[in-house]
Amino acid sequence: MSADLRTIPTPRVVVDRARLHANIESMQARATRAGVRLRPHAKTHKSPAIARTQIAAGAVGICCAKLGEAEVFADAGIADIRLPYPVNPANAARVQALQDRLRISIIVDSLDAAREWATVMRRSGRRLDVLVKVDVGFHRCGVDPDAPDAVDTMREIAGLDGLGFRGLLSHAGHAYHARSERELQEIAAREAAILHQLAVQLRDISIAVEEVSVGSTPTARFIDEQRGVTEMRPGNYVFFDRTQVGLEAAAIEDCAMSVISTVVSRPAPDRVVLDAGSKTLTSDGVRGFSPASGHGMVFPSLEATQPDASIAIERLSEEHAVASVPADHPLRIGDRVRIVPNHSCVVTNLADELLFVDGLSILERVPVAARGRNS
């Protein structure tokens, strides 16, 4: 390809291929060391090419959030997909079609939904693998482990004909709101303790709990300490982003994804306008321990190896980023910058393809095949 990052139309989402591969290897090594299976969440990249790299490195399969994503990865030949999502039984026909092609499992978090799934599966003479989702403090989905009937609910689900109970699963999404490394560590410890206690109670009544699955990129560093866990499901680590840097899950130089953007206006000495807006970066804010704000870390040139904290993207329109700069900042109209976004998973979902790069060179164009597959 003759174009490089100095000449391609901007904004453009690029991925440093060497960093991507290093991130994949490094998380795999962490899982292997801890003796747990790695099943990365593919929502971050939505790209079969990257899923294949993860599996080649040792992942046992992938996770998808939605059936639409799973269908794309099934088409690409991925053989084992878990949906840590309370897929509604109205989608039974699609789930069964996927069962004909690969190994698939979902989560349930209520007896009602589990019974409905059991009924539709029994009716077609099939069995669906399920894990029970446990709410470990994020308070999104999941069975409340403190509810007096929690173990009874799980026992009933495990006994339903038409379902294959595989184990317990959690997502400590509240880790993204942790205010310190110590709080993160406590969240990971509590997650493992809750799941372990439930697993023991279930095993005590002779229910096999084959899988105890946890997953989030910020808590992944504590996997060694999470006793009883069999599987981890981080997703974001392939690219990382400004939030992961803020949560100390990654160093700046681990961030594999960035957005190449051009200065399109310098309307005032202290203001620069870039061509990447919320239709490229999304409006997602930044999280992390240290006070941070704005819309991404800006590297002041394509060659710069460190972000320039004096360039602060203060607001996004749909197609503009408005940044404050010191009045004597040298950025001029036409200059190109590199932005590490706040949240890479949602940036991917806006792009039809990712450009894999090495420095300024474009190595491959990788389709985001499952982009927009949210149903």
Next chain:
Amino acid sequence: MSADLRTIPTPRVVVDRARLHANIESMQARATRAGVRLRPHAKTHKSPAIARTQIAAGAVGICCAKLGEAEVFADAGIADIRLPYPVNPANAARVQALQDRLRISIIVDSLDAAREWATVMRRSGRRLDVLVKVDVGFHRCGVDPDAPDAVDTMREIAGLDGLGFRGLLSHAGHAYHARSERELQEIAAREAAILHQLAVQLRDISIAVEEVSVGSTPTARFIDEQRGVTEMRPGNYVFFDRTQVGLEAAAIEDCAMSVISTVVSRPAPDRVVLDAGSKTLTSDGVRGFSPASGHGMVFPSLEATQPDASIAIERLSEEHAVASVPADHPLRIGDRVRIVPNHSCVVTNLADELLFVDGLSILERVPVAARGRNS
């Protein structure tokens, strides 16, 4: 099509076709009554089918934010496109390719960029139509009208060989932050006054100012009072959204776009989880006069004609909306709701197609042909 809104996989972005057409007719009538040309911004719908409806109703052409969008609409035969965007001169070849196919104009907001454009256009023996962008208070792009050299800058731009100076253009984006109807009206009045004064000064030195172009959906209702304006460029009005309701630019029943979503979990009596997250609705917040928060207005069933304020979407994950509800709320797993999003323009940009509907019936599938064309 046999599927209807009770059976299609969710989440799904739908558009009430009758309301869409009514919104298009109504804005056209407003422009015609005020004696100004309507040139809608196509970023909201990114769909040639809708642009054609706007032009058939009387629009003189469309606006696009980015060249990538313009290229899609050019392919669809749209003959007159303005980019109210400070397109970087590095894109000269693409602009010239569009000139061969249709009438195109852009904005400039600095003498430097204008000179660069003039040079590249002269070199190829062409002329590019430009309007000078004026900052009327949004402080994004635009020449500062209070700068002592503002008129001199415009005079110099108008005199550049290689450019065809057409007039002045503004976007009162700060209207979205207005805290009252009165403040909105003042913003519209100030916008028109600033442009009118500049136009008079330019005409006094014999510079033709053919076009005075303003545009935003919330200020569109004041077009009658905006003396001297020749063109208006609202975009959002085709669909409207919760923010426009908050700014009293639309009634709830004018909102043509909604997202059909399914309840996937009811993990606690006071919590409901829907399958539309930030990868469908985006994280864009709501704006408007009255205190509002959350992620869209929720209609409690597909048939409901009014939103249910007791269902408050308090947070979004990528594929989940977490809503608080009264403990006795009847919503159950599998129920379908309709969500009018906070910001329709960004929702469109996540969808590959819009379903045009009439009640529960699907009438057409309309491709969002310019989705993701942000460069």
